[in-house]
Amino acid sequence: MNLLPDSQQQQILDTLSGLLREKAPIDRFREHGEVGNEDDRLWPILGDLGFLGLGISDSFGGVGLSAAEEVLVYREFGNQLLSVGVFGLTLGARIAALGGDDTMCRQILSGSLIIGVASSLHTPVQMSETACAGAFHLFEASKADLILLMNEQGAALITADQFVERKSVKPMDAILTLERSQLPASRPALWIDASDDALHTRAILLASAYATGIAATTQSMAVEYAKIREQFGKPIGSFQAVKHLCAEMAIRSEAAQSQCLFSALVVAEDRDDKDFQAISSKITSVDAALQNAASNIQIHGAFGFTAEANAHHFLKRAHVMDQLWGDLRHQRARLLSLPTPAT
Amino acid sequence: MDLHFSAEDQQFREMARDWLRDNIPAGRRPHHGEEMRTFDTAWQKTQFDAGWAGISWPTEYGGLGLDLTRQLIWYEEYARAGAPDNHLCFVGLNHAGPTIVSHGDEHQKRKYLKPVLSGESIWCQGFSEPNSGSDLASLSTRAEIDGDELVITGSKIWTSHGHLSDMQELLVRTDPDAPKHKGISWVIFDMKVAGLELRPINIMTAPNLPHFVQCFYDEARIPLANVVGGLNNGWKIAMSTLGFERGTAQIKDQIRYAHLVEEMITRAKKRFGSENLHTDEIGSRLAQLRADMAAARAMTYMTVSRAKAGNPGAESSLMRAMVGQVQQKVRRLALDIIGPEALENPDEDDWVYFYLRTFSTTIAAGTSQIQRNIIGERVLGLPK
Numbered sequence: 261m262n263l264l265p266d267s268q269q270q271q272i273l274d275t276l277s278g279l280l281r282e283k284a285p286i287d288r289f290r291e292h293g294e295v296g297n298e299d300d301r302l303w304p305i306l307g308d309l310g311f312l313g314l315g316i317s318d319s320f321g322g323v324g325l326s327a328a329e330e331v332l333v334y335r336e337f338g339n340q341l342l343s344v345g346v347f348g349l350t351l352g353a354r355i356a357a358l359g360g361d362d363t364m365c366r367q368i369l370s371g372s373l374i375i376g377v378a379s380s381l382h383t384p385v386q387m388s389e390t391a392c393a394g395a396f397h398l399f400e401a402s403k404a405d406l407i408l409l410m411n412e413q414g415a416a417l418i419t420a421d422q423f424v425e426r427k428s429v430k431p432m433d434a435i436l437t438l439e440r441s442q443l444p445a446s447r448p449a450l451w452i453d454a455s456d457d458a459l460h461t462r463a464i465l466l467a468s469a470y471a472t473g474i475a476a477t478t479q480s481m482a483v484e485y486a487k488i489r490e491q492f493g494k495p496i497g498s499f500q501a502v503k504h505l506c507a508e509m510a511i512r513s514e515a516a517q518s519q520c521l522f523s524a525l526v527v528a529e530d531r532d533d534k535d536f537q538a539i540s541s542k543i544t545s546v547d548a549a550l551q552n553a554a555s556n557i558q559i560h561g562a563f564g565f566t567a568e569a570n571a572h573h574f575l576k577r578a579h580v581m582d583q584l585w586g587d588l589r590h591q592r593a594r595l596l597s598l599p600t601p602a603t
Numbered sequence: 604m605d606l607h608f609s610a611e612d613q614q615f616r617e618m619a620r621d622w623l624r625d626n627i628p629a630g631r632r633p634h635h636g637e638e639m640r641t642f643d644t645a646w647q648k649t650q651f652d653a654g655w656a657g658i659s660w661p662t663e664y665g666g667l668g669l670d671l672t673r674q675l676i677w678y679e680e681y682a683r684a685g686a687p688d689n690h691l692c693f694v695g696l697n698h699a700g701p702t703i704v705s706h707g708d709e710h711q712k713r714k715y716l717k718p719v720l721s722g723e724s725i726w727c728q729g730f731s732e733p734n735s736g737s738d739l740a741s742l743s744t745r746a747e748i749d750g751d752e753l754v755i756t757g758s759k760i761w762t763s764h765g766h767l768s769d770m771q772e773l774l775v776r777t778d779p780d781a782p783k784h785k786g787i788s789w790v791i792f793d794m795k796v797a798g799l800e801l802r803p804i805n806i807m808t809a810p811n812l813p814h815f816v817q818c819f820y821d822e823a824r825i826p827l828a829n830v831v832g833g834l835n836n837g838w839k840i841a842m843s844t845l846g847f848e849r850g851t852a853q854i855k856d857q858i859r860y861a862h863l864v865e866e867m868i869t870r871a872k873k874r875f876g877s878e879n880l881h882t883d884e885i886g887s888r889l890a891q892l893r894a895d896m897a898a899a900r901a902m903t904y905m906t907v908s909r910a911k912a913g914n915p916g917a918e919s920s921l922m923r924a925m926v927g928q929v930q931q932k933v934r935r936l937a938l939d940i941i942g943p944e945a946l947e948n949p950d951e952d953d954w955v956y957f958y959l960r961t962f963s964t965t966i967a968a969g970t971s972q973i974q975r976n977i978i979g980e981r982v983l984g985l986p987k
């Protein structure tokens with residue numbers, strides 16, 4: 261039993277964090293216009309280095325590793341607030357591989373297909389091999405060829421033009437494009453039933469890993485600022501009111517991170533309690549991301565409230581993570597309905 | 604990263620499971636007095652006689668000399684079997700004992716360690732004083748050297764089970780002129796020594812029965828040879844074993860509390876109906892606690908992983924803080940699930956008794972505020 265990355269995993273992490281620090285520094289958002297981002301420039305690079313296909317078997321052009329490695333890189337993605345389009349690629353490639361579509365899988369892994377992410381609005385959703393339908397938010401879908409759609413029943417890739425009444429809305433998280441749209445009953449291009457692969461569980465797990473990145477980065481932003489900002493002749497981090505906020509952030513981060521790694525291993529082994537663990541992970545990590553992002557703004561004072569400071573981006577992205585594949589309320593209700601795990 | 608235990612570990616787990624199933628004492632553990640002492644020492648002796656005491660203690664002093672993974676497995680199986688905690692043995696097993704293992708001389712190890720494992724000798728902790736709680740290093744109980752003896756005068760307070768103990772790990776000031784952290788010694792004190800008087804103190808769970816005592820030392824004499832780890836070196840020694848040992852012993856609590864949450868879900872479904880629970884505030888709190896308990900377990904695994912990699916580090920304080928907090932939430936929610944019956948018979952109803960009891964989890968062994976200071980300063984590097 262060991263929750264720490266082994267040397268190969270550490271190498272993956274070091275390579276990726278070096279790359280993202282160079283190609284996707286948080287300050288990149290300042291140079292961009294009103295809404296959106298240019299992260300799709302990164303997809304071919306990440307694809308080329310294998311980061312998009314870590315959990316895909318090598319016969320489909322992937323790396324043949326497990327959910328454990330995916331979780332480690334998604335935490336890094338969260339640290340740098342990579343476009344949520346990346347979920348479309350990782351999970352879309354898995355759908356393509358499981359669906360036996362070698363060509364599509366390789367296209368996705370090379371970054372030449374763009375996949376938007378659908379997140380259901382309030383109305384009930386229909387999901388089956390023959391027809392998917394409902395009302396959705398579409399993230400990062402303006403240039404997308406395909407849309408990723410999934411819930412507890414299964415996972416689908418749907419051609420983007422099947423979505424109708426598409427209307428751009430002003431996103432709270434302005435780094436992402438957001439649309440409202442309807443999907444009339446449509447046959448998915450590819451469908452993977454939940455009984456064949458727990459893709460939805462994996463999606464929840466990756467969203468939680470991304471959220472642990474938000475929790476950890478906002479924690480270190482707050483702690484660093486608390487060490488250098490002085491008031492009353494001292495660093496503000498010496499005041500207990502601030503110090504204890506930071507300590508709370510660290511406790512939440514540690515809890516979320518530990519549970520995320522633990523559940524990744526449970527998912528990788530396809531254990532019976534995978535939903536229990538992954539949902540627990542989403543609850544603890546989204547909660548940590550939301551609360552840490554909020555404390556980070558508070559600790560930065562008025563500076564934290566400005567558009568120039570990066571603090572607000574993390575808060576807004578944490579809310580997106582909450583909504584993706586079921587918010588806290590939904591996850592709590594699901595968790596309560598599951599049986600007690602055997603182990 | 605992996606969740607697997609080796610075949611030998613697995614075999615150890617099965618042996619532990621089988622043995623625990625057949626040997627845990629029947630009946631409810633008494634919470635007080637001689638009855639509790641009899642219960643706890645008998646249970647400790649049963650473990651010792653069967654070769655299960657002191658999993659990580661060196662073999663030459665009666666332990667099993669096994670690694671941290673085995674310790675984790677033992678605690679997991681212990682809690683799963685529903686084995687009762689022998690709180691009276693806690694200080695000896697998890698604090699005074701490990702301190703002597705790390706810092707004691709050969710004579711001290713030979714004399715004091717085995718009786719802890721066998722349940723013959725019960726230890727208590729004499730650290731806090733009336734004017735030195737969170738600021739422990741300000742302690743003023745004085746020990747003067749007189750030939751080959753120490754003469755102790757002063758007072759300790761909140762000594763859990765002091766009236767039921769044989770020995771005490773005691774912090775005394777041996778150099779009043781040195782800076783406050785540098786004049787303290789860690790000594791072994793025999794509770795039968797003349798010059799010690801005890802005043803019992805009752806606690807909120809049992810207004811008529813003492814849990815702890817105040818100790819008054821009036822020129823009580825102990826051999827100078829009872830100093831552990833060198834004169835005036837007591838602060839360093841006390842701190843070196845304080846955090847980690849307590850942390851690993853918490854593993855049992857986490858598993859126990861995860862079970863409790865499951866029991867509470869069953870109970871809540873009965874009282875409110877399963878259909879209604881999802882939309883109820885109680886249901887949402889239960890689900891949150893399920894997630895929190897899962898995370899607490901994962902944090903333990905993380906702590907053990909770090910320790911095995913050779914750096915236990917201050918991070919284990921994150922786990923302690925989290926667990927103390929969650930335990931209180933669990934106990935609080937249990938009361939809401941029980942409803943009006945919670946107002947009755949606190950001594951007989953474990954749910955009510957432990958609800959009241961967990962108020963101490965954020966006070967004893969370093970308050971939650973002090974823990975947050977430690978996290979801020981030692982884990983995050985924030986200025987004092």
Ligand SMILES: Cc1cc2nc3c(=O)[nH]c(=O)nc-3n(C[C@H](O)[C@H](O)[C@H](O)COP(=O)(O)OP(=O)(O)OC[C@H]3O[C@@H](n4cnc5c(N)ncnc54)[C@H](O)[C@@H]3O)c2cc1C
Pocket residue numbers: 500727728729730731732735736737738760761762763764815963966967968969970971972973976
């Ligand atoms: C059930 C129980 C069993 C115990 N058993 C033992 C035992 O066996 N042996 C033993 O030696 N002791 C024992 N203790 C004592 C325990 O270690 C002390 O209670 C603890 O260290 C706090 O000290 P205090 O009670 O004097 O509180 P104080 O230090 O007076 O604290 C009072 C309040 O002030 C806060 N506070 C104090 N300083 C700071 C600060 N710097 N920053 C922020 N807040 C601060 C505290 O958090 C607390 O809320 C036990 C306590 C309990 C409740």
